[in-house]
Amino acid sequence: xxxxxxxxxxxxxxxxxxxxxxxxxxxxxxxxxxxxxxxxxxxxxxxxxxxxxxxxxxxxxxxxxxxxxxxxxxxxxxxxxxxxxxxxxxxxxxxxxxxxxxxxxxxxxxxxxxxxxxxxxxxxxxxxxxxxxxxxxxxxxxxxxx
Numbered sequence: 484x485x486x487x488x489x490x491x492x493x494x495x496x497x498x499x500x501x502x503x504x505x506x507x508x509x510x511x512x513x514x515x516x517x518x519x520x521x522x523x524x525x526x527x528x529x530x531x532x533x534x535x536x537x538x539x540x541x542x543x544x545x546x547x548x549x550x551x552x553x554x555x556x557x558x559x560x561x562x563x564x565x566x567x568x569x570x571x572x573x574x575x576x577x578x579x580x581x582x583x584x585x586x587x588x589x590x591x592x593x594x595x596x597x598x599x600x601x602x603x604x605x606x607x608x609x610x611x612x613x614x615x616x617x618x619x620x621x622x623x624x625x626x627x628x629x
Contacts, residue, residue: 522564522581524609528589535595535613539587542607543580549609553597560609561586594618 526539539560541549549562564582591597596616603610 522583522585523587524560524585526587532615534615535592537589537609537611537613539609539611540607541604541609544607546604549604551602551611553591553600556591556593556597558589558591558600558611558613559586560588560611 524539524541526537529536529538537558541562543564544562548564549560552559552561561584563584566582591613594615595613599614601612
């Protein structure tokens, strides 16, 4: 391991002024307010003895804007957050709320019963219940040796 001597940056009387100017005129001000971007909702995945539960934060959408699909052991969540109607008099200085399409995919474990997957959407939160299949007990039988 190599040790490198730390050299602190000297403070000048202009550092505070530089920070103020950067706070007001940083690069975010130059970003177009009309650009569409892709985004990804935050999700939690919880496991219980009976099922898995995926919870996704998808504010600003309605149920018809969200699409769920299960195919070949992959659960896909997708949707589109439409742009708000703007008028010529609207003047945005800064926009952080993303809009546009999103898509998330999850490989499902073999223990998920795909036919019983259920979903609910309320107050901007999508909840997907992925019930587990009943464990298959291995059958055994005695074999008579002749």
